[in-house]
Amino acid sequence: MSAALTLTDQDKATIRSAGYGAVSLVAAASAEPHKAAIAGSIALSSATGQIGHVLNAKSKDIHLSGKTVADLADQVLPALTAATALLERQNPDEADNFRTTVLVAVGAAAQASRNGQPDPVVNDMTRKVTAALHTA
Template sequence: MSATLTLTDQDKATVRSAAYGAVSLLAAASDKPHKAATAGSIALTSATGRVGHVLNAKSKDIHLTGRTVAELADQVLPALAAAVALLDQQDPAEADNFRSIVLAALEAAAATSRNGQPGPVVDEMTRKVAAALHAA
């Protein structure tokens, strides 16, 4: 665990909402949304490091609303950039860890598609999430 990483409750909520929101976005784009959500969530709960502790904490602070993928994306993509920025300010290694964790979760979720290969919609959502992770 990093001694230099001190996150407020709001910071932790942002990190959790961003990570689980990214999985939700990919699941919404998937042809097997429940399997994608499950695989992505398992990947997030398998995370290590300080970010892993944050993602595994029991909490009820993940609030993702919206009736459409566009509305969900309006919340999640900025949250991803915000999470990376706040982690990068305190511990750049944990910001990199967060990026890796989220991308691994998306890869796990994408692998659940019918033929094992993500389709163009999943590829595009993955690209958008990756861009948000590197926007900070």
């Protein structure tokens, strides 16, 4: 059994903003953003473990704003790194669970296009999300 996470409300908000923000970034880069957002959100809501409980909590603490994808990326990419670092300090297994969950969600969002193949813009955004998850 892995150690329980001790997360503040702010920690939980950062984790949720990072996860849902990653899906939002890929959706924003997609030719079919609504399909991408739905597919990614379904994947996040299917998360298990302690991270699953955090991601699925009914909350209004996800605050992503900005008028451009760059504005969104300025918030989400550092949040991904911060969330991963926080989880890594407390419970490396849950940090891995978070990384895997976000990457599965981003992959689902990326494949939600008409032909099931992400385009180069989506591939690049996925690369940036992956890098942020592994910077911690």
